[in-house]
Amino acid sequence: MKQSILYFALFLMSMLYLSNTHAASFSCQAAKLKIEQRICNERRLNDADVKLATTYQIILHALPMGGRDAEKAKQSRWLKQRNACGANTSCIEDAYLRRQQQLDQLLQVRVLSQGPF
Numbered sequence: 001m002k003q004s005i006l007y008f009a010l011f012l013m014s015m016l017y018l019s020n021t022h023a024a025s026f027s028c029q030a031a032k033l034k035i036e037q038r039i040c041n042e043r044r045l046n047d048a049d050v051k052l053a054t055t056y057q058i059i060l061h062a063l064p065m066g067g068r069d070a071e072k073a074k075q076s077r078w079l080k081q082r083n084a085c086g087a088n089t090s091c092i093e094d095a096y097l098r099r100q101q102q103l104d105q106l107l108q109v110r111v112l113s114q115g116p117f
Helices: 002-019 034-041 043-062 065-083 089-112
Strands: none
Touching: 034 043, 034 089, 043 065, 043 089, 065 089
16 A cells, blocks of 8 residues: 555656656746756756655645644755855755755655655
8 A cells, every 4th residue: 555655656746747847846937046047047957946846745735734834944944055055056956966855755754654644
């Protein structure tokens, strides 16, 4: 059962990811920060942004309400740290990699193992 839930979640993530290919999780037309412009202009950063945003939304929908507030606070802190990278591509990549690993672990341990409630 747990494995089928995992496969379903991965399938859902891949469908959402593919449907938004090369479309950042924010409006590139409204991008004002250097980091936002860099994410919009570099495909691998853009892809990492979409994947992370998709994973984050799945987690938010699966966590109980108390957990959602805590995760939103973590995401807000992470965004501030990410934004501090400016246009430094390697810093941005590292920030996305670390946060994606955190979210993947949370998805596996907290959501898929224990269920959403």
